[in-house]
Amino acid sequence: MHAATAADAVAGVQPKLVIEPGAERELAEILRLSNEAGLAVIPRGNGTKLGWGNPPTRADLILSTTRLNEIIEHAWADLTVTVEAGCTIQRLQETLAQHGQRLALDPLWPEKATIGGVLSANDSGALRLRFGALRDLIIGATIALADGTLASSGGKVVKNVAGYDLPKLVTGALGTLGVITRAVFRLHPLPRNTRSFSVAAASAEEAKRFVVAVQDSKLAHTSLQCHFSDDTSPVSDILFEGTEAGLAAQENQLRDLAEHAAVSEASRSTWTAREELWDFSDRPCTAIAKISILPASMARTMKLVENIAKRQQVRWRALVYATGLGWLRLEGKPEALRGALHELRSELEAQHGSLVALHRPEKMPAFDAWGSAGDALPLMKAVKQQMDPKSTLNPGRFVGGI
Amino acid sequence: MGHTFDELRAIVGDRGLISSAEELHTYECDGLTNFRVMPRAVVLPNTTEQVQAVVRICHRERMPFVARGSGTGLSGGALPVENGIVISLARMNRILEVDFPNARVVVEPGVINLDVTGRVSPQDYFYAPDPSSQSICSIGGNVAENSGGAHCLKYGFTTTHVLGLEVVLPDGSLVHFGGKTLDAPGYDLAGVFVGSEGTLGVATKIILRIVKRPECVRTLLAAFPSTNEAGAAVSDIIAEGMLPAAIEMMDNLAIQAAEAAVHANYPNCGGLLLVELDGPVAEVDALMTEVKKICSSNGAPEIRVAQSDAERALVWKGRKAAFAAMGRISPNYIVQDGVIPRTALPQVMSEIERLSQAGGLRVANVFHAGDGNLHPLVLYDRRIAGQEEAAEALSSQILELCIAAGVAPSTHCSFRIPRKSFQLLASVAKSPVNTCRTRPNPQGSRNVIDPRRWTPQLNPKRAACIRRCATNSWRLWEMRMCMRRLPRMPWPEFSRSW
Missing domain, CATH: 3.30.70.2190 (Alpha-Beta Plaits)
Known part of the structure; x- marks a missing residue:
């Protein structure tokens, strides 16, 4: 336990205390006491995504999971792992790799990001296309509730279809329903070999056509993403995993499919391109958002971004996955950034999509991080009310003021 | 009651309301045939609006209702509630939209699982979850039960393939969870709804993901x-x-x-x-x-x-056909559905063999070996005095065995809920020879509003049924009690008056 410093501020709100419990029981007990005392608690892993979501309406103490970092059991023959929330993704992957396995997930900053943080922020990367999101990989969780109850749900078996799916409920809940203290995941084998290719496109429309064609083909690709920006032509990356024989065959099919477009071998590092969007050389003038669209409306959306960016005089760069999830970086004056995000959100929501602001510069006029949660918002509020009636956990940071 | 029926009839039409005893017999159970409850009536709505109107009346009259699809489930998901009505979604069986570039299909709950694949297979796509009953079971029922199938090892369960839902809540209001795009802001209520056994609402529209067929x-x-x-x-x-x-x-x-x-x-x-x-x-x-x-x-x-x-x-x-086929080698059988860590298989199998010999009954085993889903089938002959009881006893012993193998005792947690064990206890099914053939299922969909099962409030009658099935019930009660300690889902409350 130590006093909080300026470095512990959460989106500009200064907490007073940082507590790092060494056991799940301890963490639950601290949570119970805080809840009784009416203190606001901000759960934190290594803090890589602490700025996501809205600023908290109150913040008294930071409850850190970093000391809860044990890999409890890697049941490799059953393809499952039980791990505590504070363990980093990279350390988990290194342990799993000893038996040729992995958590089939490529979140941001794996060397620092913790299991609990990645789960709460629901952060997934390019591998999601083949292996699904965290909601598809998590099979059990232990959650410390605001009243100090340690609730476990799910099990250690890959197939789990009985009872309400609480692990899914806390995944992506930004720590507003409870503090995840441990999780059980289903695992996948590490690939034997991988090959990555980049395919150039003359326009967003051409890039989209390529993505739709690949998705509609018999290729068994693992990841597929497109880079767009205001000053370069689009490039698509595709990742294959498998046996040498299988990869060679797929390379040929890919070249046929790409027709006249230039296909070049890409390095593995292209799959961490998402992290490059968080380059903060000009922090006060940079905003980053996650967008969700239908994959086939990729070109139309990029055209939209282009038009809005021109109007608002902001620079832009985007990385869009074949799943329809994309990451957009905007640079410009804070007012213009807000204007662009606002316009784009309205357009995307009108097409059943969404825009979630992940990074907003401090000077940017107030802008809700989440946007509309639709007609289910009253139910979501009721869920919050049920699990954390005093709004102890991350007050005000989630959708609709939750 | 007559007045209520008139109101229901006005919503769904004369042919949409079934209230004669002989017709109601079809609906008194699903694939779990040893539990039977005669519903007061069955309504067959055609549209979401009709479902809402029917549910509003149930809400007002405090009349419990259970939604039903094809009625193929082996866990009693469509078992009616005494003095309640059944909402059959059989007539809501339209495929509303097929979007190949985005690999999405929008269906009503009564659409048959295999018909989704049938509709998209000319373009070489398929709908991945493939429960054994896929040629007759409905998407609505699959959603309620989070159905899997042999190929879920690679492709995942129903929950992975459901992107969005339109749901009528127990008070008749309409909400939308998830959507055509991923990661809609807010809690993953679609994830909670899938597999909730129809206890949270009636799905009236479901957005599915389809998959390209492999080479x-x-x-x-x-x-x-x-x-x-x-x-x-x-x-x-x-x-x-x-x-x-x-x-x-x-x-x-x-x-x-x-x-x-x-x-x-x-x-x-x-x-x-x-x-x-x-x-x-x-x-x-x-x-x-x-x-x-x-x-x-x-x-x-x-x-x-x-x-x-x-x-x-x-x-x-x-x-x-393996389950149904048991009818060829035994007059009666009980099927169980358990999940164990795959590594525990040899130990569990030899223990089942020992129990089988000790109990003097044959046990057949079908196993989804990739993910540890074990289906032991206890074979018996009801005509021989005492065999049914012996089979139930053996069945519950096997259930205990699976629980013991699958759930590691945890010293860290105040409690642990082995969800699979709920599935286990819900699936203790006895079948007279062959449910699929001897008892024709009503056409159409399957989706369950069940106000009792797995909600913290447990229907005493249902508990008694479970006790009868699993004679060693203390364990099960313990699990129920654990469930009660979990935060309740804050859904509009079902009437408790019954």
């Missing part, structure tokens, strides 16, 4: 002396870093039954392994060679790869 599919059959060797081969396949589309295992009794029923041409052996690989031809060929090697080195004297689509279809027909 090729190959199915291998390997005959082992016993399930132990077959299990060792599965472990080796996993250790080699392969993720087959399906790995199924059957013991000798299950093989005999499948043979008797559909002549699948299975080798007669102690443990049969069925391994399916799919993907690009070059990839599958390379891996199939390895699988064959692994099977031989684990002592399989006979290994075959299905040579044609017809042969492959026959292999699967045998597997999917």
